Amino acid sequence: MNFDKHQLRIFYKELRAALSDEELEEKSLQIANRVKSFLSQRNELVHFHLFFPIPKQREINTYPIKDFLEAKGDFIYTSLVEPDTLQMKTLFLKPKTGFQLDKWGIPVPKDFELASNEPIQVVFVPLLAFDKSGHRIGFGKGYYDVFLNTLDPEVLKIGLSFFPPELSIPSESHDISLDYCITPENMITF
Template sequence: MLKSELRKLYKQKRQELTQLDIERLQDNLYQQIFNVAISDVKHIHIFLSLSRFKEIDTKPIINYFRNQNKQIVVSKSNFKTNTLSHFLLEEDSEIEINSYGIPEPVNAKPITEQELDLVFVPLLISDKRNYRVGYGKGFYDRFLSNCRNDVKKIGLNFFKPIAEISDVNEFDIALDDVIYPM
C-alpha cells in the first residue's frame, strides 16, 4: 500500500483502540523498551506523546531512562521548514503546548543531532524492512539524516509491521528496530 493510504488506515485503527487496549499494548511495549541495551548510551531522544492521536505514552519511558542516569532529549517543531531542533529535558523543564497542539520544552539547553546515541521514533505503521509511515511532513527523516551513522533508531508502534510500504523513496530512512506488542 501507499503511504497516504497506510497513514489514513492506521490513524483510524489507532483511534479505534480503547483505553484498555492502549494500556495492555503499552505494558507490553514498556517491558521490551526497558530491556533495550543502553550501557553505552548517554543521550536518548524521545518524542513527547500527543494523547489526542492516541500515541504511546512516553512518560514512563522518560522516567525509566532518567532513573538510569540517561540524558533525555526532546524536540521543538518548526513548521515553516519542517525541521526539528533538540533540547535537554530536565526534571524541572517547563513544557508548553505549541499552536499545533504539540508539547515542547521552554528555555531548555540545545543539543545537536550529533550528540544523540539513541532515538525513539513515533510512527503510524512500519514494514518488515523497518521503513515507517509517520504523519507525512518528513520531520523525522530530515532529523535522522543529520544524526551520526551509529545512532540507534528504534520505532515505537502499537501495530505489527506490514509486509511492505510500496512507495519508499531515497529520503526515507530505515530504522534499526521497531518495537511493537508481541
C-alpha cells in the same frame, strides 16, 4: 495489505482511533517494558532522543520511557519543530521537567536547553506503520526524515508501534529505515 502511503496512513489512524484509552495505556506500558529490557543489556547507551505523545493523534505514551531513562541518570533529548520549515531543534530536557501542549497539541518541555545532535546515540521514532524491512510511514510531513539525516549513521533508530509490521510498504530514496521496532509483543531487528 497492498496500499499506498496515503491509504496506509488512513488505515493506521483508524486502527489507533479504535483503541480504547485502556488499550492504549496497556500497549504503551508493554512497549515501555520491552524498551527497558532492550536497554538493560546496553549500558553504553546514555543519550536518548524521545518523542512525546500528541494526544489527538493517539500516539504511544512515552512518559514511562522518559521516567525510566531519567531514573537511570541518562540524558534525554526531544525536538521542537520550527514553524515554516521542516527543521527540528534539539532540546536537552532538564530532569523532572513538566510539559505543556503547544497550539498544535504537541507536548513541549517547560525546562530545557537548546542542544547539539552530536551526543545522541538512540532516537525513538514515532510512526504509524512499518514493514519487515524497517521502512516506516509517519504522518507525511517529513520532519523525522530531515532530522535523521542530520545524525551520525551509527545512531540507533528505534520505532515504537502499537501494531505488527506490514509485509512491505512503499519507500523512497530519502526515507531513513529503522534499526529496530518495538511493539507490545515483539522486539524486531532489521
